[in-house]
Amino acid sequence: MLLLRLLRSRGDLNIRTVIALSSMSAIATTLVLVVVNLASDQVQEHKVNFQLLLMMVVSLAGYMWAQHKSDLMVSSEVETMLHEYRVRLFDQVRKAGPDVLAKVGQGSVHAAITTEMQTISNSLPIVLNGVQQVVLVVCVGFYLAWLSIFAFVMLAILVAIAGFIHIHRINRVNAATRISEDDEAQLFGGLNDLLSGFKEVKMNTRRRDALVANLSERSKRTSEAKAVTKAQWSRESASIQLAFYVMMAAMVFIVPIFTSDYHDVAVQVTTATMFLIGPIGTVIMTVPSFNQAETSLGRIVELEANLSGVIDAQQTEIRDKSSDKSDADARAGNLSDWHQQIDEIALNDVCFAYRSSTNGFSVGPVNARFKRGEITFISGGNGAGKSTIIALLTGLRDVDSGSITINAQTLVPTDMQSYRDCFATVLSDYHLFSELYGIDDLDEDKVNALLHEMEVDDKVTLDGLAFSTTLLSQGQRKRLALIAARLENKPVLVLDEWAADQDPHFRKVFYEEILPAMRDRGKVIICVTHDDRWFHIANQVCHVRDGIIDVVRDQ
Numbered sequence: 001m002l003l004l005r006l007l008r009s010r011g012d013l014n015i016r017t018v019i020a021l022s023s024m025s026a027i028a029t030t031l032v033l034v035v036v037n038l039a040s041d042q043v044q045e046h047k048v049n050f051q052l053l054l055m056m057v058v059s060l061a062g063y064m065w066a067q068h069k070s071d072l073m074v075s076s077e078v079e080t081m082l083h084e085y086r087v088r089l090f091d092q093v094r095k096a097g098p099d100v101l102a103k104v105g106q107g108s109v110h111a112a113i114t115t116e117m118q119t120i121s122n123s124l125p126i127v128l129n130g131v132q133q134v135v136l137v138v139c140v141g142f143y144l145a146w147l148s149i150f151a152f153v154m155l156a157i158l159v160a161i162a163g164f165i166h167i168h169r170i171n172r173v174n175a176a177t178r179i180s181e182d183d184e185a186q187l188f189g190g191l192n193d194l195l196s197g198f199k200e201v202k203m204n205t206r207r208r209d210a211l212v213a214n215l216s217e218r219s220k221r222t223s224e225a226k227a228v229t230k231a232q233w234s235r236e237s238a239s240i241q242l243a244f245y246v247m248m249a250a251m252v253f254i255v256p257i258f259t260s261d262y263h264d265v266a267v268q269v270t271t272a273t274m275f276l277i278g279p280i281g282t283v284i285m286t287v288p289s290f291n292q293a294e295t296s297l298g299r300i301v302e303l304e305a306n307l308s309g310v311i312d313a314q315q316t317e318i319r320d321k322s323s324d325k326s327d328a329d330a331r332a333g334n335l336s337d338w339h340q341q342i343d344e345i346a347l348n349d350v351c352f353a354y355r356s357s358t359n360g361f362s363v364g365p366v367n368a369r370f371k372r373g374e375i376t377f378i379s380g381g382n383g384a385g386k387s388t389i390i391a392l393l394t395g396l397r398d399v400d401s402g403s404i405t406i407n408a409q410t411l412v413p414t415d416m417q418s419y420r421d422c423f424a425t426v427l428s429d430y431h432l433f434s435e436l437y438g439i440d441d442l443d444e445d446k447v448n449a450l451l452h453e454m455e456v457d458d459k460v461t462l463d464g465l466a467f468s469t470t471l472l473s474q475g476q477r478k479r480l481a482l483i484a485a486r487l488e489n490k491p492v493l494v495l496d497e498w499a500a501d502q503d504p505h506f507r508k509v510f511y512e513e514i515l516p517a518m519r520d521r522g523k524v525i526i527c528v529t530h531d532d533r534w535f536h537i538a539n540q541v542c543h544v545r546d547g548i549i550d551v552v553r554d555q
């Protein structure tokens with residue numbers, strides 16, 4: 001019972017208060033039943049009792065208040081709990097290294113934050129209502145026992161049999177439901193191909209037909225599986241309904257045979273039994289909601305544990321490496337100085353191999369120096385290892401051996417976040433954020449000047465902390481990404497094939513005006529590029545082949 005353990009472990013949620021409020025709401029509802037029974041007796045004697053009417057009003061008011069209060073307590077606590085889970089998952093994703101998400105599965109993080117949390121949020125109020133109905137069933141049960149102990153025992157036995165059979169069968173329905181959900185998840189996966197690959201699908205009739213046929217097949221499987229589970233669910237509700245009619249029949253046909261003074265209370269017992277139908281049905285139907293919430297919570301907890309496991313292993317590795325390099329850590333410089341001025345970054349005999357790579361691609365030993373106020377161009381063929389070297393240089397990947405030095409100080413693993421903060425990047429798989437996050441004191445004039453310099457001021461303006469639009473061409477979107485990188489005002493700028501999408505005119509502006517101006521401002525500039533026409537503006541040109549970097553020209 002993960003859910004119960006979790007709710008109980010939360011200090012802010014006073015379970016006793018919730019139980020007290022639920023009991024109060026159930027007792028108030030039972031009082032309504034008692035009042036109805038007493039009042040209907042009086043109606044038979046042609047009397048209207050205003051005391052009973054007052055009791056009814058008080059009971060209804062008590063029910064409303066207690067119900068509202070307990071709903072509010074639990075739902076706000078559940079939403080807070082989900083919020084905390086979300087924040088913890090965001091934080092774990094933030095801490096994760098580049099391969100962690102691939103290992104754990106980006107899809108499962110997405111599903112945990114969307115579908116699973118939605119399921120918990122929807123199911124828990126149903127579960128809470130079920131708990132209240134349990135208390136109500138107990139209270140009305142006492143009332144029934146007080147009216148006729150035989151009727152009570154009879155009803156209890158019938159409810160126990162019906163509940164046992166129903167819960168046993170519902171597990172089978174749940175298993176079928178889960179299979180239909182898996183079919184649906186596969187259908188959504190295929191749908192992604194259709195939506196994301198819309199243009200490719202449009203351009204190729206055979207591909208389109210094959211994909212649509214595949215989707216239709218999955219859709220058919222999903223609809224068949226869903227139809228089966230829906231039929232099972234409706235059979236279950238019908239059988240519950242039938243069980244209730246059997247109970248009613250038992251009250252009026254069987255109980256009178258075994259009890260002598262039953263006719264005095266027959267109407268009250270029948271009313272009480274009818275009153276119980278709704279709550280018992282709700283309790284039984286709560287079981288699948290509880291199971292769903294439990295399964296979703298289990299998946300979230302498992303994901304969190306997986307992420308923690310991988311991240312802890314990563315951090316232990318970092319700590320081990322840090323203690324190995326404790327000598328290197330004995331340095332005079334201050335980390336925060338790096339953000340003020342970087343004179344030189346050097347890769348020294350850096351080696352790295354992809355652990356998951358099928359072809360075992362590795363880079364190194366890489367030796368390279370990148371200096372303040374200098375432009376370095378890095379060229380090389382496809383798959384030569386340029387982006388991998390950039391990932392090592394920017395600290396996105398940890399080196400296997402060798403070292404990175406900054407202003408002649410060797411980095412230790414615990415420096416890496418501070419080191420990464422020195423870089424502004426537009427990488428080949430860059431993401432254009434919806435807002436200019438993390439840029440303090442955004443200067444509107446500066447942004448407007450950059451929009452003008454990057455020749456997008458006729459399309460885009462600054463709108464609060466965001467660009468007014470990102471619905472632009474690829475080249476224009478990349479210009480916005482470069483504006484965002486320049487606004488970060490970091491000492492190092494790394495661009496991976498930035499100019500590839502630019503027109504000849506703006507390529508010239510970029511190489512002959514923008515890069516030299518940034519170099520003159522004392523930035524370390526590193527560009528992966530194939531534009532050999534402008535290699536002359538670089539202070540250093542490096543070539544990468546099979547994971548090895550060679551300086552081919554140094555000024």
Ligand SMILES: Nc1ncnc2c1ncn2[C@@H]1O[C@H](COP(=O)(O)OP(=O)(O)OP(=O)(O)O)[C@@H](O)[C@H]1O
Binds near residue numbers: 361383386387
């Ligand atoms: N995440 C990864 N896991 C395993 N191997 C990878 C991964 N990324 C890249 N590789 C391997 O590393 C090699 C070099 O890739 P890299 O992206 O560094 O090349 P590149 O020089 O930037 O190529 P391009 O010019 O095509 O972008 C690839 O051939 C591939 O085999």
